Amino acid sequence: MNNTEQLDDAVAAIFSGTYGVIAIVFYVLWAVAAWKVFSKAGYPGILALIPIVNAIVVVRIAGYSGWLVLLYLIPIVNLVFAILVALRLGENFGKGAFFSIFWLWLFQFVGLFVLGFGSARYAPRRS
Structure with a gap:
């Protein structure tokens, strides 16, 4: 094994560890x-x-x-279902379609913080 291969292995190890840590931080x-x-x-927050x-x-x-969570396993259908879930989630917290599509579908990470730590109240619609 020459020096170039060792350096490549070291760089790969550093970046794989870095990305793993970043992924864990985002998940938390x-x-x-x-x-x-x-x-x-x-619902219990621990879930x-x-x-x-x-x-x-x-x-x-x-x-x-x-049970409809199984729709996330079907390509293309999962995108449509994710949009529907985002729209209904936003509606149940009193938010509009723009907020739901932009913050709960495209940038769910930010949208959940807004819903969770903001003044939004959960009021599910009655079907």
Whole structure:
């Protein structure tokens, strides 16, 4: 193994570790925001820490059946369903379509912080 290969391996190890740490930091921040949103909606906040369960709870808060989370597994359908969930989630917290599409679909990380730590109140629509 020559010096170039060793340097490449070292750089790869540094960046893979860095990206892993960044991913964990973002997941923790997302979980904090989701915890507050879950609490406002009457669900235990700790459910935000469990990977598949948190998606089910977000779908339930949006007013859909938890089983519909399986639609996230189907390509193209998952995009449409994610938009529908974002719209209903925003509606249930008194937000409009622009907020829902921009902040809860495109930048969900920020949108959940706004819902969780802002003045929005959870008032689910009655179907």
